Amino acid sequence: xxxILSKKQQKKKENLTLxxxxxxxxxxxxxxxxxxxxxxxxxxxxxxxxxxxxVESLLSLQSFFTPLLSQLPSSSSPSSSSTKRPRSxxxxxxxxxxxxxxxxDEDPEVVFKAWLRSKFDEFVKLxxxxxxxxxxxxxxxxxxxxxxxxxxxxxxxxxxxxxxxxRILNAIIHSAVDVDIFLDILHPKYFNYIDVRYFTYIxxxxxxxxxxxxxxxxxxxxxxxxxxxxxxxxxxKIYQVLSRTPPPQKQAEKSDHEMWSGSDExxxxxxxxxxxxKSKDQDSNLLSPTTxxxxxxxxxxxxxxxxxxxxxxxxxxxxxxxxIHQTVIPHLSNPAMLCDFLTKSYDIGGVVSVxxxxxxxxxxxxxxxxxPNFYEKLYALLVPxxxxxxxxxxxxxxxxxxxxxxxxxxYLAASxxxxxxxxxxxxxxxxxxxITALIYNLLRRHPTINHLVHQExxxxxxxxxxxAEEDNESSRPKTNKxxxxxxxxxxxxxxxxxxxxxxxxxxxxxxRHHYCPPVSRFVSSLETDLTIRAKTTxxxxxxxxxxxxxxxxxxxxxxxxxxxxxxxxxxxPTSLFEDSDFPGWTFNIPQEESKC
Numbered sequence: 001x002x003x004i005l006s007k008k009q010q011k012k013k014e015n016l017t018l019x020x021x022x023x024x025x026x027x028x029x030x031x032x033x034x035x036x037x038x039x040x041x042x043x044x045x046x047x048x049x050x051x052x053x054x055v056e057s058l059l060s061l062q063s064f065f066t067p068l069l070s071q072l073p074s075s076s077s078p079s080s081s082s083t084k085r086p087r088s089x090x091x092x093x094x095x096x097x098x099x100x101x102x103x104x105d106e107d108p109e110v111v112f113k114a115w116l117r118s119k120f121d122e123f124v125k126l127x128x129x130x131x132x133x134x135x136x137x138x139x140x141x142x143x144x145x146x147x148x149x150x151x152x153x154x155x156x157x158x159x160x161x162x163x164x165x166x167r168i169l170n171a172i173i174h175s176a177v178d179v180d181i182f183l184d185i186l187h188p189k190y191f192n193y194i195d196v197r198y199f200t201y202i203x204x205x206x207x208x209x210x211x212x213x214x215x216x217x218x219x220x221x222x223x224x225x226x227x228x229x230x231x232x233x234x235x236x237k238i239y240q241v242l243s244r245t246p247p248p249q250k251q252a253e254k255s256d257h258e259m260w261s262g263s264d265e266x267x268x269x270x271x272x273x274x275x276x277x278k279s280k281d282q283d284s285n286l287l288s289p290t291t292x293x294x295x296x297x298x299x300x301x302x303x304x305x306x307x308x309x310x311x312x313x314x315x316x317x318x319x320x321x322x323x324i325h326q327t328v329i330p331h332l333s334n335p336a337m338l339c340d341f342l343t344k345s346y347d348i349g350g351v352v353s354v355x356x357x358x359x360x361x362x363x364x365x366x367x368x369x370x371x372p373n374f375y376e377k378l379y380a381l382l383v384p385x386x387x388x389x390x391x392x393x394x395x396x397x398x399x400x401x402x403x404x405x406x407x408x409x410x411y412l413a414a415s416x417x418x419x420x421x422x423x424x425x426x427x428x429x430x431x432x433x434x435i436t437a438l439i440y441n442l443l444r445r446h447p448t449i450n451h452l453v454h455q456e457x458x459x460x461x462x463x464x465x466x467x468a469e470e471d472n473e474s475s476r477p478k479t480n481k482x483x484x485x486x487x488x489x490x491x492x493x494x495x496x497x498x499x500x501x502x503x504x505x506x507x508x509x510x511x512r513h514h515y516c517p518p519v520s521r522f523v524s525s526l527e528t529d530l531t532i533r534a535k536t537t538x539x540x541x542x543x544x545x546x547x548x549x550x551x552x553x554x555x556x557x558x559x560x561x562x563x564x565x566x567x568x569x570x571x572x573p574t575s576l577f578e579d580s581d582f583p584g585w586t587f588n589i590p591q592e593e594s595k596c
Contacts, residue, residue, distance in 0.1 A: 025060025
């Protein structure tokens with residue numbers, strides 16, 4: 001009969017119009033006598049069905065299930081939930097168990113509700129298929145997601161139904177549709193509720209643990225490339241969800257404690273009379289707005305820390321490092337937990353180290369992180385390419401902040417000043433400007449290295465002293481004295497052995513003749529006596545760190561010029577070159593006869 005009935009329903013489905021479908025829903029809502037309309041309406045919840053048929057069936061089924069949600073049994077079978085016995089007496093009570101189960105199964109109302117529960121589970125599954133289908137339209141996805149969120153609110157006796165929400169996020173992560181389409185719906189409508197954000201972090205942590213296991217198995221599988229691509233895609237989607245989920249607030253207001261499922265407050269106000277009610281109320285209090293707000297930071301931390309353990313693709317890696325100091329570190333329960341991730345990133349070198357410096361600097365200055373050889377790694381990052389990198393502005397500002405302490409040893413400050421001075425010869429004009437500003441601040445903060453501005457060779461001084469004592473004009477210079485030798489070793493990585501203290505900033509003097517006028521003018525700022533701190537102020541690196549050819553050209557265009565060079569001749573020149581320029585040569589200009 002079931003197969004014949006299904007064929008009849010299939011034939012009836014093909015001939016149904018939208019008006020008839022609406023009447024089927026009305027009949028289902030009016031009486032149990034039309035309960036057979038339920039499977040027929042479920043058959044229209046499909047990506048292949050027309051959108052208007054899907055919406056009409058969805059509205060009818062939602063109206064049918066909503067008042068019944070509190071009466072539906074759990075997903076488990078009714079026999080297992082109603083039969084209670086101690087585990088030690090399983091074999092002894094086997095016969096009594098079967099009789100009780102038979103009695104429960106014979107109850108028509110229990111069987112009917114169990115059947116309704118199975119149809120509701122099927123309804124949720126079909127809604128998820130429509131939600132993540134590539135054939136579905138955005139408006140249809142909005143309606144489907146709204147229906148699922150209503151079930152999340154109402155199904156679990158008014159408490160947040162985390163199981164369905166976890167299935168929604170799981171379907172979104174593993175779908176072929178762009179995750180931003182779903183986040184554009186979730187973010188403005190549902191992410192402002194504290195319980196939605198709370199269970200989002202919990203679900204993301206579960207997905208990450210699953211991906212960690214799959215990443216290990218992918219290394220040993222034969223289809224390594226395919227599994228790696230799918231793993232990277234899932235990682236990108238998880239990152240998009242985490243980055244779009246609002247972080248926990250430091251001082252949460254009452255408006256931030258708004259719950260999507262709002263029955264917890266009423267349940268906590270009632271005093272339980274027996275132990276069962278007391279245990280239920282205690283469970284509900286575990287998910288109260290205040291409790292969730294306290295646990296939010298912990299769940300946020302677990303979700304992000306577990307995510308950062310994954311093998312992140314390079315583009316995601318850089319994007320995380322670029323924003324982690326603003327979006328993640330301030331909201332972690334213990335920011336020091338990021339030290340392993342950041343130190344490994346800082347040890348990689350290149351652009352990744354530049355981007356990791358910002359977060360690492362926050363951990364060192366605000367959370368007491370001790371990083372050995374920090375300045376050696378920072379010194380190694382000073383290469384010409386960093387002055388044209390995308391994130392050079394932030395890096396140069398942090399470089400200036402790291403060298404701000406007056407407790408730094410003189411050899412370290414001298415090494416950085418000399419390294420920057422050498423780089424000024426091979427970087428664009430904008431880099432020369434910011435290098436000059438950095439050296440200016442270094443000389444002002446560390447008076448012990450001011451001798452680098454102008455330092456006479458030691459050999460010349462000894463020679464002059466010996467000549468004065470002996471008063472011998474015929475004395476010859478010693479052969480081991482080399483004039484013009486720079487004792488700075490640019491390739492040395494140990495800051496104590498660079499020889500910067502014996503060198504001088506002769507490279508800055510060459511910038512006086514730089515081809516770019518702003519650079520040659522700006523070098524004159526180092527001519528002031530920087531040892532008198534009361535008469536000088538530090539330069540703001542922010543004013544120079546984002547410089548480029550375009551900014552220099554714009555500044556020159558807006559600059560007011562007091563004196564303009566003019567071409568002035570006592571007599572009008574008659575030739576391109578003067579006779580004195582080419583002695584022995586004569587330049588005759590042939591004069592053509594004018595034709596009338």
